[in-house]
Amino acid sequence: TLGLGAWAYDRGDFVPAASPRLPLSTQGLHYGTAVFEGIRAYAAPNGRHLFRVHEHYARMLRACRMLRMTGMPQSVDELVDITVELIRRNAHDDRLDVYVRPLAHKLSLLPGTPLGVSLAGVSDGLSIATYGFPPNRSPRPTRCVISSWRRPARDTLPAQAKIAGGYATSALASDEARSAGFDDAILLDRAGNVAEATTANVFVVANGVLRTPPATGDLLAGITRDTVITLCQEAGMAVLERPLSPMDLRTADEVFLTSTGKGVASVTSLSGKDIADGEVGPVTIRVAELYNTAATTSDGARRRWLTHLAPE
Numbered sequence: 001t002l003g004l005g006a007w008a009y010d011r012g013d014f015v016p017a018a019s020p021r022l023p024l025s026t027q028g029l030h031y032g033t034a035v036f037e038g039i040r041a042y043a044a045p046n047g048r049h050l051f052r053v054h055e056h057y058a059r060m061l062r063a064c065r066m067l068r069m070t071g072m073p074q075s076v077d078e079l080v081d082i083t084v085e086l087i088r089r090n091a092h093d094d095r096l097d098v099y100v101r102p103l104a105h106k107l108s109l110l111p112g113t114p115l116g117v118s119l120a121g122v123s124d125g126l127s128i129a130t131y132g133f134p135p136n137r138s139p140r141p142t143r144c145v146i147s148s149w150r151r152p153a154r155d156t157l158p159a160q161a162k163i164a165g166g167y168a169t170s171a172l173a174s175d176e177a178r179s180a181g182f183d184d185a186i187l188l189d190r191a192g193n194v195a196e197a198t199t200a201n202v203f204v205v206a207n208g209v210l211r212t213p214p215a216t217g218d219l220l221a222g223i224t225r226d227t228v229i230t231l232c233q234e235a236g237m238a239v240l241e242r243p244l245s246p247m248d249l250r251t252a253d254e255v256f257l258t259s260t261g262k263g264v265a266s267v268t269s270l271s272g273k274d275i276a277d278g279e280v281g282p283v284t285i286r287v288a289e290l291y292n293t294a295a296t297t298s299d300g301a302r303r304r305w306l307t308h309l310a311p312e
């Protein structure tokens, strides 16, 4: 239930969200040479806050540099300003969270650039859309399956960049899981260790200790993952970054997922078998509380993570 805002940002202008048209020759469409982000503004009693928006745009700009994109706003602050203005214009219902989807794409060949797969000599564009959606603050039970698709290795596809083409793997894995009646898939790396879910990071809880695969593995080390590690350590919980095997998931006391879209979601079963008693566990509930408090409370120690949006 995502409600697209009436306005979008497209290559320098605010335009009706339904109107942008890209040429059929748009390179990003052909080769997946586009970069996107998923950023969230949380509804709170004192207004909405964008959560860690600067980190999200910094991650996007790093990925854009990798794809040699130069023809768009180049500073994080400019991108934040455009986003704040777009959310203001879209005036989503105050009770809703807002999901922000920037997409930077390789566009058309500049004069003199031969047709073919190249990053240099291609113009680029940036669009941003916003969607209102109901806040989900409690960890949603999620039935997962181990995917038959492996997470591409970091020397196959840059792992820390949200490059559009790489999401074909996530889409295949998600479709396979849903067709078989599951909610999401967990992908392994080439060595058979747990990499990540289709669009989220994986944590296990065993004997009171949290474990998640290291950021140096074949996974996008998400901003929510970092937030959860930071908050749990501050709260005195032990967090280890260690490789996880599928067996570690099956024998865990709890498994949960983290992402901007899901926040903290509980994995209650794996390939049809319950994890522990198949209920959302107490540590997962506690982690979700820590996370949601940080994302919605502007007077906390983590205030620098929040960008307050004035009420419309």
Ligand code: PMP
Pocket: 038, 162, 196, 197, 198, 199, 200, 201, 219, 220, 221, 222, 223, 224, 225, 258, 259, 260, 261
């Ligand atoms: N892994 C993948 C493949 C993702 O697409 C996402 C969502 N951006 C994540 C992990 C979680 O990242 P974040 O917490 O920054 O949203």
